[in-house]
Amino acid sequence: MARILIVDDEESIRETLREILEYESYEVEEAADGKEALKMIKKFNYDVVLCDIKMPGLDGLELLEQSKETVPDLPFIMISGHGTIETALEATRKGAYDFISKPPDLNKLLITVRNATEKNSLVIETKVLKRKITKTREIVGESPSVKKIKKTIEKVAPTDARVLITGENGTGKELVARWLHERSNRAGDPFVEVNCAAIPSELIESELFGHEKGSFTSAHKQRIGKFEKANKGTLFLDEIGDMSLSAQAKVLRALQENRITRVGGDKDIEVDVRIIAATNKDLRKEIEEGNFREDLYHRISVILIHVPTLNERSDDIPLLAERFLQEICEEQGNMRKSLTPGALQELKKINWSGNIRELRNVIERLIILCDDKITAEDVNNFSNAMSRRTNSLDIVEQFDRFQDFKDYAEKIFIDSKLKSNNWNVAKTASEIDIQRSHLYNKIEKYGLKRQKKDS
Numbered sequence: 001m002a003r004i005l006i007v008d009d010e011e012s013i014r015e016t017l018r019e020i021l022e023y024e025s026y027e028v029e030e031a032a033d034g035k036e037a038l039k040m041i042k043k044f045n046y047d048v049v050l051c052d053i054k055m056p057g058l059d060g061l062e063l064l065e066q067s068k069e070t071v072p073d074l075p076f077i078m079i080s081g082h083g084t085i086e087t088a089l090e091a092t093r094k095g096a097y098d099f100i101s102k103p104p105d106l107n108k109l110l111i112t113v114r115n116a117t118e119k120n121s122l123v124i125e126t127k128v129l130k131r132k133i134t135k136t137r138e139i140v141g142e143s144p145s146v147k148k149i150k151k152t153i154e155k156v157a158p159t160d161a162r163v164l165i166t167g168e169n170g171t172g173k174e175l176v177a178r179w180l181h182e183r184s185n186r187a188g189d190p191f192v193e194v195n196c197a198a199i200p201s202e203l204i205e206s207e208l209f210g211h212e213k214g215s216f217t218s219a220h221k222q223r224i225g226k227f228e229k230a231n232k233g234t235l236f237l238d239e240i241g242d243m244s245l246s247a248q249a250k251v252l253r254a255l256q257e258n259r260i261t262r263v264g265g266d267k268d269i270e271v272d273v274r275i276i277a278a279t280n281k282d283l284r285k286e287i288e289e290g291n292f293r294e295d296l297y298h299r300i301s302v303i304l305i306h307v308p309t310l311n312e313r314s315d316d317i318p319l320l321a322e323r324f325l326q327e328i329c330e331e332q333g334n335m336r337k338s339l340t341p342g343a344l345q346e347l348k349k350i351n352w353s354g355n356i357r358e359l360r361n362v363i364e365r366l367i368i369l370c371d372d373k374i375t376a377e378d379v380n381n382f383s384n385a386m387s388r389r390t391n392s393l394d395i396v397e398q399f400d401r402f403q404d405f406k407d408y409a410e411k412i413f414i415d416s417k418l419k420s421n422n423w424n425v426a427k428t429a430s431e432i433d434i435q436r437s438h439l440y441n442k443i444e445k446y447g448l449k450r451q452k453k454d455s
Helices: 011-022 033-044 060-070 085-093 106-132 144-157 173-182 203-210 245-257 283-289 294-300 311-332 342-350 355-367 376-382 402-420 427-430 437-447
Strands: 003-007 027-031 048-052 076-080 098-101 163-166 191-195 234-238 259-261 267-269 274-279 301-308
Touching: 003 011, 003 033, 003 060, 011 027, 011 106, 027 033, 033 060, 048 060, 048 106, 060 076, 060 085, 076 085, 076 106, 085 098, 144 173, 144 301, 144 311, 163 234, 163 294, 173 191, 173 234, 173 274, 203 245, 203 259, 245 259, 245 294, 267 355, 283 294, 311 342, 311 355, 342 376, 355 376, 355 402, 402 427, 402 437, 427 437
Parallel strands: 003 027, 003 048, 048 076, 076 098, 163 274, 163 301, 191 234, 234 274
Antiparallel strands: 259 267
C-alpha cells in the first residue's frame, strides 16, 4: 500500500484529500506546515508528497528543495490556488513531479498520484537491481588509508598494470578490483572472477584454462575457461595464495606469453587479459615455505594495494553504517530507520574481526530487531558481543537456559524470513518448511508484528 503525505496549512483541504485518497486505499498522513513535514520526511518513507505552495514559515517550494537534499527521488506533487506558469516552472525546475491547481480535478489528481507512486517504485527497484547485478558499490570512507586507495585506483585503473590486492577477509578486496576494472579502458568488456580457494586443486586448471571433450573422465563436452571468457577484459583471481603450484606454473606461462592451452588440448589460444589478484595471505611467507612461486609473485604484483581492516579505519564506521542502513531498508522495504550518535559511538568500540562484511550483518540485524531509532543500548544488545573491545560476555553466555537461546535465534530467523517475503505467511511457511498454523503460533509467541511499510 502506497504511503502519501499531505502538506497543507488548511485543515479542510487536508481532510478532503485524505478522504479521497483513503477511499482509493492509500495510506495517508498529514502535516500542517513545512517544518513539520520536513521532520516527517526525514524520519519516515513516503511514496508521494502532496504539497501546498503558499504556507507560513517554510513554504512548499522551500520544503521541496530541502527534502530533495535528504530524499532526492521522493515525488512531490505541488498544489496551489494561486498557480501561474512561472510558479509551475519553478516547481518543476526544483524537482517537482507535477503541478496541480486548486481546486484539483479529481480524476487528474488520482491519475497523477498513481503515476507518481509507480515511478517511485520503479526508481527503488532499479536501484536495488542495479546493485545486485553490478555488485559494485561506492568505496565509502574518508580515512587517510581509503583516500590513498582511491587515489591509487585513479592512477592505475587506466593502465594495464597487474595489481595485487592484499588484506583480511571481509575488508573489500573484490570492491577494489571492480573499481579498477570499471575505471579502466576495459570497462566495456567482461570482468570475470575466480575464487581460487573455492575450487578443488584438481579442477582449478580446467576452470582457468578450459578443457577439451574427453580430456578426463567427466569431460563430456568442451569447456571454455575463465581466461578465454575474460578476453579483452579483466580476470580477477581472488585468494590466489590458495592456488596449486601446478596451476601457478600455467598462469605464469599465460602471463608471459599471453596464450593458454586447454586441458587435454595441444592448441595455443591467444588471450588479452588484465590480471588483478587478491589474497589474505602473506605471499612472501608462502614463498619461503615453498607454497607460492616467487616468479609469479613478481608478475602479479606490479602494483600493490593493501586494504586495511575496519579496526584500522574506525573513523569510517559511521559513514559505512549509514550507507548500509539506507541500502538494507531500501532493499527490504522497511521503514527508514536512524542510528543515534550514541549507537554510532558504540559501533566504533567493537572489535570487527569480520571487517566490513560483519558490520553489514550487524546493521541488518539491528534493522530487523530494533525500533525506528537504533540506540546505543540496541547496539550493545544485538551486535556480535564476541567481537567487542570491551570485556562483555559472548552472546551465548547471555542465556542461562538452552531453550532461551533457541527462542532468541528462532525469533530472529522467522522475523527475517517474514520481512524478506513481505510478510507473506503462506510463502514463508513453505520456504522454511513448517505448517502455516505453526508459523502463526510462532508469530504470536514472539510478538512479531508487521511494520507499516514506507514503500
